[in-house]
Amino acid sequence: MSLPENAPASKRAIWHAAQRLFTENGFARTSVREIATEAAIDPALVIRHFGSKEQLFMETMDVDIGAAAFDGPIETLGERFIAFVLDADADIRGIYLALLRASDSTGIWTHLRAAHEEGFVRPFRTRIASSVGDPADPAPADSADADTRARLAAAVVGGLLYSLWVVRDEGLAHLERETLVRRYGALLQAAITG
The missing domain is CATH 1.10.10.60 (Homeodomain-like)
Structure with missing residues (x-):
């Protein structure tokens, strides 16, 4: 905000x-x-x-991912979104870490959960549901499936943020950017397209 x-x-x-x-x-x-x-x-x-x-x-401490991060063809959303996350500015990283550190406070935890829902799950769900009938999506989603796929996609992204920004996984941090985008993007794509 x-x-x-x-x-x-x-x-x-x-x-x-x-x-x-x-x-x-x-x-x-x-x-x-x-x-x-x-x-x-x-x-x-x-x-x-x-x-x-x-x-x-x-x-x-409100992270606004922006709708543009979810635009484009559904079949390449995984790689594009991982590239977006890797290119995120220091403000997004700082806000994410501040929210995570404060998550043991009840009011903050509630906000963190809402930020997860509004910033990741809802936009992924909307994007996945909008691909119904899209010949590029090999597994069109009904609303329950779109929700499951969106939650899995958000969890995949959250795992990357945690690994890179919280525990600072050196094995991931030292990968070439293109390799990380391609390989982690494939994991995200599998969650998105089922």
Whole structure:
């Protein structure tokens, strides 16, 4: 989520400070006072503008994959999506890691689950379901199958993010980009097309 262009300067300053601090330090190690200091505002304004530290975290740690990542022919979506993930900017990586580190908090866990549903499962489901009747899709999906395939696809992507960004699997990190895109893309494609 991004702020509206007409948001007050103090709210924009809080949002940017919080996004940076949460990404660098995590949810638990970032205080409202630190955010206010970074934003050069009174700490009371943080609560006035965002309601709570948790709400501010959820608003600033929102990953927007974008519809373009799911566009194109269904039969090559796996490789294209893995290439997109590998090319993701540091902001997406930082937000993903901040969300993961904060996932033991009930409110944050709920947000993380919703982000998974809205950012990965729903767009994959929509894309898979839209391929029904597409001669390029060898296994057209009914709605239950589209949901299963979307959840499997999201899990495949999540596994890659975890391996690369959390445990920093050196074996994967040292593969040539094209090899990783091709081989991991084939795993994702198998989930997408069944």
